[in-house]
Amino acid sequence: MRYVSTRGRAEPRDFAGVLLAGLAEDGGLFVPEVWPQLASADWRALRGLPYPVLAARLLCRFVGAAIAPETIAAICAESYAGFGHPAVVPLVQLDTNLFVQELFHGPTLAFKDMAMSVLGRLFEHVLEARGERVTIVGATSGDTGSAAIEAFAGRARVDLVILHPHGRTSEVQRRQMTTVTAPNVLNLAVDGSFDDCQDLVKALFADAALRAELHLAAVNSINWARIAAQVPYYAAAALALGAPEREVAFAVPTGNFGNVLAAWTARRMGLPVARLVVGSNRNDILARFLDANDMSVRPVEPSLSPSMDIQVSSNFERLLFELLDRDPAATAAAMGTFRQTGKMPVPEAAWHRARAVLHGFRLDDEGTITEIARLHRACGYLADPHTAVGIAAARALPAGHGVPTVAMATAHPAKFPDAMERATGTRPALPPSLADLFARTERFTPVANNVGAIREAIQILARRNTP
Numbered sequence: 001m002r003y004v005s006t007r008g009r010a011e012p013r014d015f016a017g018v019l020l021a022g023l024a025e026d027g028g029l030f031v032p033e034v035w036p037q038l039a040s041a042d043w044r045a046l047r048g049l050p051y052p053v054l055a056a057r058l059l060c061r062f063v064g065a066a067i068a069p070e071t072i073a074a075i076c077a078e079s080y081a082g083f084g085h086p087a088v089v090p091l092v093q094l095d096t097n098l099f100v101q102e103l104f105h106g107p108t109l110a111f112k113d114m115a116m117s118v119l120g121r122l123f124e125h126v127l128e129a130r131g132e133r134v135t136i137v138g139a140t141s142g143d144t145g146s147a148a149i150e151a152f153a154g155r156a157r158v159d160l161v162i163l164h165p166h167g168r169t170s171e172v173q174r175r176q177m178t179t180v181t182a183p184n185v186l187n188l189a190v191d192g193s194f195d196d197c198q199d200l201v202k203a204l205f206a207d208a209a210l211r212a213e214l215h216l217a218a219v220n221s222i223n224w225a226r227i228a229a230q231v232p233y234y235a236a237a238a239l240a241l242g243a244p245e246r247e248v249a250f251a252v253p254t255g256n257f258g259n260v261l262a263a264w265t266a267r268r269m270g271l272p273v274a275r276l277v278v279g280s281n282r283n284d285i286l287a288r289f290l291d292a293n294d295m296s297v298r299p300v301e302p303s304l305s306p307s308m309d310i311q312v313s314s315n316f317e318r319l320l321f322e323l324l325d326r327d328p329a330a331t332a333a334a335m336g337t338f339r340q341t342g343k344m345p346v347p348e349a350a351w352h353r354a355r356a357v358l359h360g361f362r363l364d365d366e367g368t369i370t371e372i373a374r375l376h377r378a379c380g381y382l383a384d385p386h387t388a389v390g391i392a393a394a395r396a397l398p399a400g401h402g403v404p405t406v407a408m409a410t411a412h413p414a415k416f417p418d419a420m421e422r423a424t425g426t427r428p429a430l431p432p433s434l435a436d437l438f439a440r441t442e443r444f445t446p447v448a449n450n451v452g453a454i455r456e457a458i459q460i461l462a463r464r465n466t467p
């Protein structure tokens with residue numbers, strides 16, 4: 001199993017290689033050289049398996065010979081053992097042909113745990129086998145940072161540095177990061193915005209000397225292993241609803257396009273997925289693209305679903321590569337134009353190919369509150385603001401098409417108590433595992449919005465922890 005860059009100028013690698021590399025050297029994203037294919041009988045053989053077993057079987061299709069299947073099975077079993085629901089990713093029915101799949105039963109209550117918990121163990125295994133150490137550096141507006149910290153805290157051979165914008169994440173999100181006291185975790189609270197944090201991370205990665213000295217690695221959603229670890233739950237939902245004999249549709253609340261790309265990947269592997277609905281909040285660049293081939297960047301506006309407040313969805317490049325018939329030069333040219341002009345030129349034929357599967361949907365804050373209130377009244381279901389966008393997106397599919405539609409529930413409602421209170425009148429309680437979150441001691445290092453200060457903080461951590 002080999003992986004190639006969407007921009008065609010990086011050395012192909014195996015699964016372990018792309019896990020450690022993250023972004024390719026040519027600025028592109030790694031994708032499988034050939035998509036794994038499952039026949040109907042293969043899908044049927046996966047029906048009714050416990051989720052960790054199903055996850056391991058599908059993940060092995062992407063890992064190839066890089067890691068032994070028994071190791072992958074053990075990693076998946078351990079990753080999901082601590083989840084707060086025995087089904088790991090339970091399906092809940094809300095209406096005729098309308099379901100949600102809950103992806104928020106992991107330790108930080110957002111769907112990022114689904115992949116990150118696996119990544120923590122994959123890194124540890126691969127680094128042990130190679131006798132290497134890495135320093136993972138990432139920026140977060142909230143959910144990714146806490147999931148990464150939970151997954152990597154205390155792991156051998158990894159230091160983890162997470163930059164968050166000081167005072168600009170929710171209190172639950174900040175405390176989930178800053179109350180972890182493992183010595184290999186460094187929380188940097190940057191005097192700036194999330195965009196500043198992302199720019200600082202890019203500057204660190206652009207510093208070749210530092211990159212080599214600290215073996216910098218990334219676990220943001222461009223890391224292929226995260227996409228691979230998100231494919232299995234689409235299969236689990238589809239199989240439970242009658243696949244491969246019956247088609248299903250998925251509606252996905254979308255930010256960086258990682259989750260919906262995993263759904264697209266499952267379809268590409270042969271899962272019978274009729275439609276994919278891409279849900280957006282007021283930051284609706286993907287909906288504008290799918291409606292009118294208008295992929296033009298506008299300023300990011302804050303919304304009730306902050307994990308979707310994104311204009312440049314980094315994983316879109318992987319879909320673009322497919323839409324352009326896997327032409328790396330054309331992909332690199334389109335991405336270059338997008339970066340320079342803020343507008344992505346997508347040829348008409350490629351756009352039609354996208355629309356044959358993907359459907360765009362947008363919901364503003366008022367519509368989100370209305371949807372949360374309506375679900376609560378109709379069936380007592382508490383959907384967080386991200387999930388509510390997904391459910392409304394599922395309803396936007398033409399009525400009566402008879403295909404069961406599954407909306408992805410990406411966060412626990414207790415992560416967004418203010419919006420929930422506004423819509424339903426009550427604040428959902430945190431699950432028992434996090435009930436004492438507000439009593440725990442926080443630890444973080446405030447830093448200036450300055451790459452020199454951050455480089456120094458990271459070097460101090462690495463020197464302290466390197467044997």
Ligand SMILES: *Cc1c(COP(=O)(O)O)cnc(C)c1O
Nearest residue numbers: 143255256257258259307410411
């Ligand atoms: C990250 C996140 C999303 C967006 O997922 P992408 O893979 O970035 O599209 C949606 N909802 C929640 C709660 C998230 O944490």
